[in-house]
Amino acid sequence: MKFKTILASAALVVSSLATASNTILNVSYDPTREFYREYNQLFSDHWSAQGHTAPRVRQSHGGSGSQARSVIDGLDADVVTLALAYDVDALRVRADLIPQDWQSRLPLNSSPYTSTIVLLVRKGNPKNIQDWDDLARDDVQVITPNPKTSGGARWNYLAAWGYALKKYGSEEKAYDFVEKIFKNVPVLDPAARGATNTFVQRRIGDVFIAWENEAFLSVEQLGRGEYEIVVPSVSILAEPPVTVVDRNVDRKGTRAVAEAYLNYLYSDEAQHLAAKHFYRPGRPEIAEQYLEKFPKVNLFGIDDVFGGWDKAQNDHFNDGGHFDRILEAISRR
Amino acid sequence: MTTTNTLPLTSAAAVQDTPKATAEPRWVKWTLVGTALTFLTLFLILPLMVVLYGAFEAGMQVWWQAVTEPDALAAIRLTLFVLLIVVPLNAVFGVAIAWAIAKFEFRGKTILISIIDMPFAISPVVVGLIFVILLGSQGWFGPWLAEHDLRIIFAVPGIVIVILFGTLPFVARELIPLMQQQGKEEEEASLTLGASGWKTFWYVTLPNIKWGLIYGVVLCNARAMGEFGAVAIVSGRIRGETNTMPLHIEVLYNEYMFTAAFAVSSLLTGLALVTIVVKSWIEWKDERKKTSSTAR
Numbered sequence: 001m002k003f004k005t006i007l008a009s010a011a012l013v014v015s016s017l018a019t020a021s022n023t024i025l026n027v028s029y030d031p032t033r034e035f036y037r038e039y040n041q042l043f044s045d046h047w048s049a050q051g052h053t054a055p056r057v058r059q060s061h062g063g064s065g066s067q068a069r070s071v072i073d074g075l076d077a078d079v080v081t082l083a084l085a086y087d088v089d090a091l092r093v094r095a096d097l098i099p100q101d102w103q104s105r106l107p108l109n110s111s112p113y114t115s116t117i118v119l120l121v122r123k124g125n126p127k128n129i130q131d132w133d134d135l136a137r138d139d140v141q142v143i144t145p146n147p148k149t150s151g152g153a154r155w156n157y158l159a160a161w162g163y164a165l166k167k168y169g170s171e172e173k174a175y176d177f178v179e180k181i182f183k184n185v186p187v188l189d190p191a192a193r194g195a196t197n198t199f200v201q202r203r204i205g206d207v208f209i210a211w212e213n214e215a216f217l218s219v220e221q222l223g224r225g226e227y228e229i230v231v232p233s234v235s236i237l238a239e240p241p242v243t244v245v246d247r248n249v250d251r252k253g254t255r256a257v258a259e260a261y262l263n264y265l266y267s268d269e270a271q272h273l274a275a276k277h278f279y280r281p282g283r284p285e286i287a288e289q290y291l292e293k294f295p296k297v298n299l300f301g302i303d304d305v306f307g308g309w310d311k312a313q314n315d316h317f318n319d320g321g322h323f324d325r326i327l328e329a330i331s332r333r
Numbered sequence: 334m335t336t337t338n339t340l341p342l343t344s345a346a347a348v349q350d351t352p353k354a355t356a357e358p359r360w361v362k363w364t365l366v367g368t369a370l371t372f373l374t375l376f377l378i379l380p381l382m383v384v385l386y387g388a389f390e391a392g393m394q395v396w397w398q399a400v401t402e403p404d405a406l407a408a409i410r411l412t413l414f415v416l417l418i419v420v421p422l423n424a425v426f427g428v429a430i431a432w433a434i435a436k437f438e439f440r441g442k443t444i445l446i447s448i449i450d451m452p453f454a455i456s457p458v459v460v461g462l463i464f465v466i467l468l469g470s471q472g473w474f475g476p477w478l479a480e481h482d483l484r485i486i487f488a489v490p491g492i493v494i495v496i497l498f499g500t501l502p503f504v505a506r507e508l509i510p511l512m513q514q515q516g517k518e519e520e521e522a523s524l525t526l527g528a529s530g531w532k533t534f535w536y537v538t539l540p541n542i543k544w545g546l547i548y549g550v551v552l553c554n555a556r557a558m559g560e561f562g563a564v565a566i567v568s569g570r571i572r573g574e575t576n577t578m579p580l581h582i583e584v585l586y587n588e589y590m591f592t593a594a595f596a597v598s599s600l601l602t603g604l605a606l607v608t609i610v611v612k613s614w615i616e617w618k619d620e621r622k623k624t625s626s627t628a629r
Contacts (some may be wrong), residue, residue, distance in 0.1 A: 033588055058571050060570045061574065073469035074470030074475060074479070075487040077486065193587060
């Protein structure tokens with residue numbers, strides 16, 4: 001390689017590191033890539049149309065939990081847009097980067113778009129799976145990752161639990177129901193990606209419990225016409241929240257543009273864009289327009305049924321929680 | 334390889350007189366060769382073919398698009414930039430430490446040799462975590478770095494540091510046994526004849542260790558390009574900025590962009606192959622030079 005080319009590329013790397021105060025970093029989780037790629041352009045146009053210099057938005061994607069960890073350890077995020085409030089709250093608990101009331105600073109629990117947990121089945125729905133009850137049937141194999149290690153799988157577990165609680169009325173019956181479902185899981189993958197591969201590539205299992213947006217993505221990208229989405233009668237409201245990282249924006253002087261960036265997520269344009277990328281628009285009047293794409297589900301929030309993430313984590317997933325009992329029951333099988 | 338070159342006239346006769354390596358029957362030999370070839374095909378050639386097939390399945394144009402897309406270009410640039418810093422530093426360090434160990438006696442030498450091997454023994458993930466604990470904003474030096482607005486973790490310097498750490502032993506490991514075997518007689522002779530230390534190193538030591546050095550550099554280069562675990566932890570995964578090629582491949586794969594993932598993989602594999610070709614070419618040129626000089 002020529003020395004000049006080397007120098008030029010070195011200079012490019014270095015210069016791309018220089019940041020101005022109209023440059024912000026959005027630390028997000030894995031499946032939001034396409035959405036934010038388009039949204040960043042949308043926001044850039046909007047912001048410069050208001051007479052500001054065009055902003056530059058840098059993106060980082062990864063597992064929600066590990067992304068939060070990186071911000072705590074010093075990744076320079078101006079805004080975070082993660083999968084669950086529990087991960088965002090870690091920024092406050094562990095590093096005091098955001099204030100206590102962060103989730104009430106923006107409308108809709110700081111969740112401009114939402115999702116839910118649905119059931120992905122094989123073409124033609126051969127096992128005729130219609131609702132959560134079918135997952136507890138003896139002849140059905142269920143694929144879901146391990147809630148101990150996968151954040152996404154906790155939603156799956158809690159959605160099933162919430163359904164049973166509503167239908168059968170008591171904690172014990174809900175426990176029995178969820179245990180039955182997990183007895184139908186042939187391989188408990190540690191992470192969502194592995195579980196997708198188990199279902200899609202290794203073709204194991206009859207039904208895959210997934211986030212709605214991820215289910216749409218799988219159908220779209222992995223095999224059109226090979227899978228169908230079954231929306232259960234009751235499911236959990238998944239709210240991926242967003243927030244400005246106060247300590248970072250105040251140090252870098254980017255608060256104005258960072259706040260505008262998040263506020264604009266609630267605009268008509270952005271809400272439609274979210275729907276295009278398989279997230280349910282948070283604003284009810286926009287969501288109305290997408291009833292065909294996102295059928296009405298009886299949604300319950302994590303706060304109503306489980307008393308918030310901390311309590312759910314404690315009761316179900318920490319050592320000695322309900323899920324440990326289920327694991328024991330499975331290993332005795 | 335050097336012995337055949339120094340005996341160019343007798344080599345033809347030598348081939349015919351070479352005694353059989355073993356007295357085993359033919360089928361033993363062919364079973365062994367067959368096993369080795371099957372193994373190579375299954376675990377080396379086949380996976381390589383899969384990468385190439387996946388990369389070019391959708392056609393040359395798609396491949397070209399995948400590797401010239403801005404994020405991919407940034408990943409390639411970053412990977413090469415890191416190599417440019419890491420490989421020379423490790424070569425200098427490797428020569429220095431091997432020199433010290435092979436040519437001098439001092440206390441704690443065995444401990445030093447074991448310490449050099451540490452980066453091999455420690456999992457890359459742990460290496461990443463070590464530097465996060467040291468330099469992250471919750472870490473020992475984090476607050477000090479933040480005060481002086483120095484960004485190391487989740488920026489390019491952090492990536493350079495963990496790759497430097499992970500590839501530290503390659504050159505040294507190649508050179509230490511070589512230099513120990515060669516002993517210090519030649520250097521002593523050179524020094525007695527009045528050459529300076531620098532001259533001795535340049536004209537005596539370096540030519541002796543040339544092949545070990547090149548081999549170490551090639552290995553170091555390959556590993557530095559491919560390092561994943563440690564980089565994944567300290568990179569922060571900022572698109573177009575702190576994603577190296579392996580990280581970019583993982584991102585593409587996780588986003589269902591299999592063809593693009595394979596395209597960048599094939600490029601990474603290609604870069605690794607280039608280093609091997611360069612090494613063979615240097616070897617070949619050197620042999621030719623030697624042959625012509627002995628013929629004269």
